[in-house]
Amino acid sequence: MNCAPILALLLFLAWAPIHAHQPVNGQSDPPRFDKGTIENGTYTNECLGFSIAIPAGWEVSTHSGGAGADGSAVHISDRGLGLLLLRKHTEHPFGNRIVITAIDAGDSRMTAKDAAANSVRVQVSDDPQNRQLVRDAFPVDYAGKTFFRSDYKQTLRSGDTLYLAFVLTRFRGYFVGETLMTGSPEELDHSADSLQRISFHEDQSNPKCVMGKENSPMLGGIIGGVISSTPVSPQSDSGRPMRVRVSQGISQGLLVKKVDPRYPEAARRDRIQGMVVLQAVIDTNGDVQNLTLVSGHPALVPSAVDAAKQWKYKPYRLNGQPMEVETQITVSFQLQEN
Numbered sequence: 001m002n003c004a005p006i007l008a009l010l011l012f013l014a015w016a017p018i019h020a021h022q023p024v025n026g027q028s029d030p031p032r033f034d035k036g037t038i039e040n041g042t043y044t045n046e047c048l049g050f051s052i053a054i055p056a057g058w059e060v061s062t063h064s065g066g067a068g069a070d071g072s073a074v075h076i077s078d079r080g081l082g083l084l085l086l087r088k089h090t091e092h093p094f095g096n097r098i099v100i101t102a103i104d105a106g107d108s109r110m111t112a113k114d115a116a117a118n119s120v121r122v123q124v125s126d127d128p129q130n131r132q133l134v135r136d137a138f139p140v141d142y143a144g145k146t147f148f149r150s151d152y153k154q155t156l157r158s159g160d161t162l163y164l165a166f167v168l169t170r171f172r173g174y175f176v177g178e179t180l181m182t183g184s185p186e187e188l189d190h191s192a193d194s195l196q197r198i199s200f201h202e203d204q205s206n207p208k209c210v211m212g213k214e215n216s217p218m219l220g221g222i223i224g225g226v227i228s229s230t231p232v233s234p235q236s237d238s239g240r241p242m243r244v245r246v247s248q249g250i251s252q253g254l255l256v257k258k259v260d261p262r263y264p265e266a267a268r269r270d271r272i273q274g275m276v277v278l279q280a281v282i283d284t285n286g287d288v289q290n291l292t293l294v295s296g297h298p299a300l301v302p303s304a305v306d307a308a309k310q311w312k313y314k315p316y317r318l319n320g321q322p323m324e325v326e327t328q329i330t331v332s333f334q335l336q337e338n
Contacts, residue, residue: 031209033102034081036071043071043084046201047209048102049172053197054086058098061085079104079245086194092183094162098191103168103175113137113148115175116166118318120150122244123164125318130155134163134185142195145169147177149192151185163188167195172205243281243324244316251282251327257312261331267299268335276304276331284322286313294328304331 036045038060044051054060073081086098103115110118117137124131134151141147149167156162163185168177178195182188267273276296281289288311293301308329316325 031206033209033211034073034075034083036073036083038071038084043100045071045083045102047206048083048174048176049201049203049205050176051199052100052195055194055197058086058088058194061087079106088191090183090187092160092187094160094181094183096183096187096191097181098194099179101175101177101179105170105173105175111148112146112168112170112175112177113139115170116148116150116168116177118244119166119168120152121318122246124152126246126250127154140167140192142169143198143200145171145200147195151188165192167192171200171203243326244318245326246316248328248330251313251325251329254282254286254313254316254325255311256286256314257310259307259310261300261303261307261333263333264299264303267297267333270299271335272297272299273333273335274300276300276333278304278308278329278331280308280327280329282313282316282325282327284315284324286315288313288329291329296331300331300333304333307331 031047033045033047036043036048038044038054042051042053071084073083075081080101080103082099082101084100086100088096088098090096105115114137120133120136124133131152131154134153135149137148137150139146140149147167147169149165151163151165154162154164160183163180163182165180165188166177167180168175170176178192180188180191182191274297277294278296279292279294283289288309291305291308293305296304308331311329313325315322317323
């Protein structure tokens, strides 16, 4: 595996700024899940119901215009938030990272233990030659709540080793916790202990809270890829396969049949071109199901859907078990120059 692009993203791991929605006609904005505050060295998110003191020696990432420094989150996916990125300079060439996260559990009955364990299993199964499970999900108590932590390590082409972990608890309908990346097991333990500084409010959601979407960039780099491929639903009592959400880059690696779209004559005549992005579920046979529109010109959408329905993927397996995959599909329409 060529790790150069990953290393470049890792070194550049940062967030772009999110512009807060401005009040209109003198009305105040509703509280938002993706907007916390940072005061006196403590991050607080009222909608998610917790506060955490920033540990000594760690700094809030202020790259790319100070994203995160004002409490703004980035959208990891349509259901996940990177609330705060903390960095610590070390002798290791990549330093240490803590991303405080919140993943919407939705209607899932998945436990925090399942979420932590399955998240690591997804990562290891995606690159078994370079990733290895270090420790399966185990309980640890912080602030009177039980979190579950699961660790793995990744060997880079340079020979360096990264140690990563998910530490999660379930609160207010979200899996709240941290994604950690360090240069040694000892530093991983020390980073996880940052959760000793967390405190929770009452476990009761505020119905006035909303999820902002405008001008919301996605978390990049290796940590963004790690979080975005976490499982989103467990196996149900009816025997429905487990579903995982993976990045488009991973799903493209499973693609075995791609059908080009028919270019609509009206769109060709009007010189309409571009990308149609679809949200898709790929079943355990590798067939595309449940397509929904994310973005794209209306004149191109029907043809894009017709083509994407015919795409075929290799079944996604985790520990030998076939799984449904939730991902995005991009269908391109490009006019040929005469």
